Amino acid sequence: MTRTRVLFCDLLGLPKGKYVQPDLAKSGDIGFAACALSVSFDRDLLNIPGTGLFDGIPDMKLSLEKETFKSWQENTEIALGDLKFEGKEYDLCPRTNLKKIIKEFNDLDLKPMVGLEFEAYVFERDEDGVWIPYNTPGAFVYGTGPSNDPKNLMGKIWERATEMGLPVESINGEYDNGQFELTLGFDEALKACDNAFLFKTMAKEIAFQEGLILSFMPKPIPERGGSGLHVNFSFVDKSKINVIEKDGKLSEIANDCISGLIHHHEGLSALLASTVNSYDRLQPASMAGYWANWAGDHRMVTIRTSTSSSNSARIEHRTADGAGNPYIVTSSILKTSMLGIKNKYKLLPAEDLDGMENVRATKHVPSSLSKAISALENDKVLKSKIGENFCNAFVEIKRDEAVRLQDKNIDEIREYYLPFV
DSSP, X not given: OOEEEEEEEOTTSOEEEEEEOHHHHHTSEEEEEGGGGGBOTTOOBOOOTTSOTTTTOOEEEEEEEEEEEEOSSTTEEEEEEEEEETTEEOTTOHHHHHHHHHHHHHTTTOEEEEEEEEEEEEEEEOTTSOEEEOOOTTOOTTOOSTTTOTTOHHHHHHHHHHHHTOOEEEEEEOSSTTEEEXXXXXXXXXXXXXXXXXXXXXXXXXXXXXXXXXXXXXXXXXXXXXXXXXXXXEEEOXXXXXXXXXXXXXOHHHHHHHHHHHHTHHHHHHHHSOSTTHHHHOOTTSSSSOBSOEESSOTTSSEEEEOSSTTTOEEEXXXXXXXXXXXXXXXXXXXXXXXXXXXXXXXXXXXXXXXXXXXXXXXXXXXXXXXXXXXXXXOHXXXXXXXXXXXXXXXXXXXXXXXXXXXXXHHHHHHHHTTTO
């Protein structure tokens, strides 16, 4: 092992870090400019609250975990950690914020368990060097093998994930040509998000080495389906019993979680669907989390539940997409669920219509990132729970992004995001 790659996931979902000597990594703290959290996709340095742009651009520290991960790069190990500022927990650190809500559930004698399902498209270059959708004319939904993946990208990703110990549960062709579903195994919430962060970073880098882009953009091709990030979660108690299900039905705590997610649906969307392109995916009748509704085994609702088995009982939230930061997405869903547990919101009846042409829900996600940001700012209860300082920073960097792209067409928006997400 000749180097350690230290990484953290920033507010845009980008894997920022450094290569350092392994002995330096063992010291525990690696310095970065706090304004690393203030840089837009097109590398403008923004005045994001809490990052010290006009205070001399001070340092923050990445406080590393002792456990390291095997890398997909030769002679390299990976270290993750939590950001510190002025020697204290940093309000803008997504991983730290996830740890805080995990502790809140631990204080209720509950352990959050999470499983994340990514969807993504593959792009390749044409003879002029332009990025175009993966050429898979024989692809089909739930397809496997060369008709869906002629260059065996998914096989190479699976092999690397196995070598790293990342728990891939399944990979298969999704609904549209060149689109794939990549499902990771359930684990404790922090471990699941660490795995998701590393898996996404690895998968994109393996694709790039093959001359391809694996894009988690939510709607990169207007005439094809969208790509989401489905967040499955449950809780186990001290006896390791899954408390989502009781006697074959949703438990009280499950109903409370759903009530919180429904109640704060509009404001929550900014944190889960955090790009301009996200709102091209989030449309009625799109098998995405558009409506503020829930049901059992129903793919046309936002919150899908399963109680068929006590071991696998779970809540699945379907609004998020893989373009964002998995720590932000997961912690936001868990914090909003906690609001339901604490505030005992009234839970509307389960959706009983088809969700395609008929739906009972009247509340839905805003129509754009700008409007979603406004909904988050106006939801004082949610903003307080997520964290005022974090929300102020997140809103500022995302509002700038929305303004930059407000007059751009779909091709320009895709060009803006494609190399990064």
